[in-house]
Amino acid sequence: MTLDASQFKNALKLWASGxxxxxxxDRDGQLKGMTATAFSSVSMEPPQILVCLNQRTDTGNGLLESRFFGVNILTREQEAVSNQFAGNTTQAERFAAVPWVAGQTGVPLLSESLASLECRVVQQIQAGSHWIVVGEVERAICRQGDPLLYYSGGYRGLDK
Incomplete structure (x- = not known):
């Protein structure tokens, strides 16, 4: 039995994620960024995380070219930032509208995110239409706030 694409999407909507x-x-210094909910911790020793990125994205291509990337965990107040980096805007437009700083490796880190992880690519695995990219975390910046969550096709926050 083959799973229908709409059934697959409907099932995955039931997974709440940050x-x-x-x-x-990239090598030319061009900033790249995209919204991603496929993010997870991998290892404590050494500290590693993973992200899954569509192979067709310019962000994914830039990340694999430079071998460094940042993961910025968004706050509940950053729904517009999530939409901006997920939308049909140019990379320049995405970064022009949010405060960011260059990390130690040169990757842009969003200044108002809940946390920013600066990572070095240690492995990439092709899986269907995506790259699974494992990064070793070289630096972590933590800030205050509540996380932005995504569930059933919409944004949510924590209910205390």
């Missing part, structure tokens, strides 16, 4: 913006700068 929202991140994955960022990088």
């Amino acid at each position: 929202v991140t913006v994955v960022t990088t700068a």
Whole structure:
């Protein structure tokens, strides 16, 4: 039995996840970024995370070219940032509207995110239409706030 694409999407909508913006700068210094909910911790020793990125994205291509990237965990107040980095805007427009700083490796880190992880690519695995990218976390910046969550096709926050 083959799973229908709409059934697959409907099932995955029931998984609540945090929202991140994955960022990088390619070899030419061009900033790249995209919204991603496929993010997870992998290992404590060494500290590693993974992100899943569509192979067709310019952010994914820039990340694999530069071998460094940032994962910015968004706050509940950053729904517009998530939409901006997920939408049909240019990379320049995405970064022009949000405060960011260059990390130690040169990747852009969003200044108002809940946390920013600066990572070095240690492995990439092709899986269907996506790359699974494993990164070793070289630096972490933590800030205050509540996370932005995504569930059943919409944004949510924590109910205490």
